[in-house]
Amino acid sequence: MGNEAIILFIILGLVLVGGAFAMSYLVSPKNVTPLKEETYECGIETMGSSWIQFKVGYYLFAMLFLIFDVETIFIVPWAVVMKKVGLVAFIEILIFFLILGLGLLYAWKKRALRWE
Amino acid sequence: MERILFYLIAAVIIVFSVLTVTSRRILRAAVYLLFVLMATAGFYFMLNYNFLGAVQLTVYSGGIVVLIVFAVLLTAHMDHKLDPPDRLKALAVGLLSLFGMGITLYALRSFPWAVTALPEGAYDIEAIGMRLLSYGDKGYVLPFEVISVLLLAAMVAAIIIAKKSTSND
Numbered sequence A: 001m002g003n004e005a006i007i008l009f010i011i012l013g014l015v016l017v018g019g020a021f022a023m024s025y026l027v028s029p030k031n032v033t034p035l036k037e038e039t040y041e042c043g044i045e046t047m048g049s050s051w052i053q054f055k056v057g058y059y060l061f062a063m064l065f066l067i068f069d070v071e072t073i074f075i076v077p078w079a080v081v082m083k084k085v086g087l088v089a090f091i092e093i094l095i096f097f098l099i100l101g102l103g104l105l106y107a108w109k110k111r112a113l114r115w116e
Numbered sequence B: 001m002e003r004i005l006f007y008l009i010a011a012v013i014i015v016f017s018v019l020t021v022t023s024r025r026i027l028r029a030a031v032y033l034l035f036v037l038m039a040t041a042g043f044y045f046m047l048n049y050n051f052l053g054a055v056q057l058t059v060y061s062g063g064i065v066v067l068i069v070f071a072v073l074l075t076a077h078m079d080h081k082l083d084p085p086d087r088l089k090a091l092a093v094g095l096l097s098l099f100g101m102g103i104t105l106y107a108l109r110s111f112p113w114a115v116t117a118l119p120e121g122a123y124d125i126e127a128i129g130m131r132l133l134s135y136g137d138k139g140y141v142l143p144f145e146v147i148s149v150l151l152l153a154a155m156v157a158a159i160i161i162a163k164k165s166t167s168n169d
Helices: A003-027 A057-085 A087-109 B002-022 B026-046 B050-074 B087-110 B125-133 B141-168
Strands: none
Touching (some): A003 B002, A003 B026, A057 A087, A057 B050, A057 B125, A057 B141, A087 B125, B002 B026, B050 B125, B125 B141
């Protein structure tokens, strides 16, 4: 890992995305009709603006996602050295999971995981 | 090579930071912020801070931006373009930013930067994991367990707030 890897990553990213667009531009047949220019070619037209207020339920799921996301950050270093440290590491992560499991249990009990 | 890469990433950060604060559409500003955070991860990878880079990508560009975007989707008038700020405010903020930049530059300039060689692999995931799980000297097992309590508190708080607002409507 180093500068070469980052440069390779940037170049590959550009080539992959740019290449996909370029290929489809070169290969695809072009036969434009007004129907094809529609936003939803195979669906119905939207009524009004789609920039409407969303349900607050989405936000709850985003929050829960973020919390488990942060949790992953702490599990990854544990997983890397788990075998090296041995049983102690296993007990430590069990305590970690137990406390977080309470949170999941709470969410379950409060029906936060249910879509209403 | 390193210098070119540094300036490239710095340019990306600066351009998208300016776009974030100048964009009049709030959702677009959130997406520009995503690019800023991802470019910042690039710096961490350049410094061989692989773990921190991964954290930056998963938590900041993966989690925080999702949270911001969802918060934007919750606002009632998100198609509403923000009004451009008036001249006086823009001037005041500009001066204040320049002042802040001056202080930061002064502090950076006056700091005696000493070049020290880091031991190989001092910040890789394995070293972090060993420290995190060790209960001896310089071990961080107590903070590691306390973090789970913090996350639990955050989870309960999020559920309470979100449940309250759903039951109201």
